Amino acid sequence: MVKSKVFLYNKKFEGLPKESDFKLVEENVPALKDGEFLAEAAYLSVDPYMRAYAVGLPTGIPMIGGQVAKVIESKNSKFPVGSYVHGQFGWRTHTVDNGATVNMMPTYVLPDFGSLPPSLGVGILGMPGNTAYFGFLELCQPKDGETVVVSGAAGAVGSIVGQIAKIKGCKVIGIAGSEEKGKWLVDELGFDHFINYKTQDIEAMLKKLAPKGVDCYFDNVGGETTDKVMLNMNTFGRISMCGAISGYNGAPAKIVQFPIVQKQLKVEGFIVTRWADRWMEGIEQLSKWIKEGKLKYRETVTDGFENMPKAFIDMLKGGNTGKAVVKA
Numbered sequence: 001m002v003k004s005k006v007f008l009y010n011k012k013f014e015g016l017p018k019e020s021d022f023k024l025v026e027e028n029v030p031a032l033k034d035g036e037f038l039a040e041a042a043y044l045s046v047d048p049y050m051r052a053y054a055v056g057l058p059t060g061i062p063m064i065g066g067q068v069a070k071v072i073e074s075k076n077s078k079f080p081v082g083s084y085v086h087g088q089f090g091w092r093t094h095t096v097d098n099g100a101t102v103n104m105m106p107t108y109v110l111p112d113f114g115s116l117p118p119s120l121g122v123g124i125l126g127m128p129g130n131t132a133y134f135g136f137l138e139l140c141q142p143k144d145g146e147t148v149v150v151s152g153a154a155g156a157v158g159s160i161v162g163q164i165a166k167i168k169g170c171k172v173i174g175i176a177g178s179e180e181k182g183k184w185l186v187d188e189l190g191f192d193h194f195i196n197y198k199t200q201d202i203e204a205m206l207k208k209l210a211p212k213g214v215d216c217y218f219d220n221v222g223g224e225t226t227d228k229v230m231l232n233m234n235t236f237g238r239i240s241m242c243g244a245i246s247g248y249n250g251a252p253a254k255i256v257q258f259p260i261v262q263k264q265l266k267v268e269g270f271i272v273t274r275w276a277d278r279w280m281e282g283i284e285q286l287s288k289w290i291k292e293g294k295l296k297y298r299e300t301v302t303d304g305f306e307n308m309p310k311a312f313i314d315m316l317k318g319g320n321t322g323k324a325v326v327k328a
C-alpha cells in the first residue's frame with residue numbers, strides 16, 4: 001500500500017505562521033480508477049497566497065499549494081507514466097488525481113523544458129512566471145522609455161517583472177528588503193536602481209531616481225510602500241496590483257485611495273488564472289527569453305518535504321531570493 005505524507009493546515013495562523021500550525025500525517029493512497037493517475041511530488045511551491053488564502057480555509061485540511069510531480073502509475077493516457085505534471089495537489093508527497101482544474105488552476109503535463117530543470121514548473125515557467133508575464137504586460141502595457149517600479153522585486157514574481165520591463169526598454173527601479181537582494185537585481189538582472197525599503201525613504205529615493213515620475217507600478221507588497229509609490233506616479237500611470245504581502249501577516253493592507261482618484265490612475269487587481277486559456281503562451285515566451293539569455297532566474301531550494309513549514313515561514317520572512325522551492 002502506497003502512503004502519502006500530508007501537511008494539514010491544523011491551527012489558524014495568527015500573525016506569522018508557526019511550524020506548530022501544521023500537522024504531518026500519513027494517508028493510504030487508494031487504488032487508481034479509470035481516468036486517474038498517481039503522481040509523486042518532486043518540487044513543491046511555497047507562496048505568499050497560501051498565507052492570504054488561509055484566512056478563508058477550514059483547519060484540518062491538507063495545506064493548499066502547487067507542485068511539480070512525476071506520474072508513477074496511470075490509467076489516464078493524457079498523463080503518462082514518467083511525465084512531470086503541475087497540479088494544485090497541496091502539501092502532499094503522493095496524489096491520485098484525474099487532471100481536473102482546481103480553482104481555475106489547470107493541471108497539465110509540463111511542456112518540454114529542454115535542458116531546464118522541472119522545478120521551474122512551480123516558478124518562472126509556472127504560476128509565478130505567468131503572474132509576471134500577464135500581470136505586467138496586459139495591465140501595465142509598458143512602453144519603451146517609461147519608468148517602471150516593482151515592489152517585492154527580488155522575489156519569484158517581481159524579479160521576472162523587472163527583467164521583462166528591461167526587455168521592453170523601460171527604466172526599472174526595484175524595491176526589496178536587503179542590500180544583497182539589491183545587488184542581485186542591479187548587477188545580475190540589469191535593474192537600473194534598487195531601493196531598500198527597510199533602510200531608505202522610498203518617497204525621497206523615487207524623487208531622486210525617477211525625477212520625471214513613475215509610469216508603471218507592479219505591486220506585490222501594498223501598504224506604506226504602495227502609498228509612497230502612488231504619490232510619485234505620473235498622471236494616467238498604470239498600476240498592476242498583484243498582491244499585498246505587507247498585510248498578509250497582520251492587519252489588512254492599507255491602500256491610500258486619494259492619489260488613485262486625483263491622478264486618475266489605472267489600478268487593476270488580478271488573479272493570474274484570468275489567463276488560464278493562454279497559460280502555455282506565457283510559459284513558451286518566458287522559456288524562449290531564458291534560452292536567449294534575456295531572462296535569468298534563481299531558486300532558493302529547501303531540501304526535504306518535512307521542511308515545508310520552515311520553507312514557507314522563511315519565505316514570508318524574506319529568506320528567499322527568487323522562487324522559494326522545496327525539493328521533496
Ligand SMILES: NC(=O)C1=CN([C@@H]2O[C@H](COP(=O)(O)OP(=O)(O)OC[C@H]3O[C@@H](n4cnc5c(N)ncnc54)[C@H](OP(=O)(O)O)[C@@H]3O)[C@@H](O)[C@H]2O)C=CC1
Nearest residue numbers: 048155156157176177220242243244245246270271272318
Ligand atoms: N495576483 C496573483 O495572481 C498572484 C499574486 N502574487 C502575489 O505576488 C506577491 C509576490 O509573490 P511571490 O513572488 O511568490 O513571493 P516572493 O518570492 O517575492 O516572496 C515573498 C517576499 O515578500 C517580501 N516581503 C515579505 N514581507 C514583506 C513586507 N512586510 N513588506 C515588503 N515585502 C515583504 C520578502 O522579500 P523582501 O526581502 O524584499 O522583504 C519575501 O521574500 C505576493 O503579494 C503574492 O501574494 C503571487 C502570485 C500570483
Ligand SMILES: CCCCC/C=C\CC(=O)/C=C/C=C/C=C\[C@@H](O)CCCC(=O)O
Nearest residue numbers: 048049052064065088103105127243244253
Ligand atoms: C489587498 C489584499 C490582496 C490579497 C491578495 C491575495 C492573494 C494574491 C495572490 O497571491 C494570488 C495568488 C493566486 C494564485 C493563483 C492560482 C493558484 O496557485 C492558487 C489556487 C488556490 C488553491 O485553492 O489552491
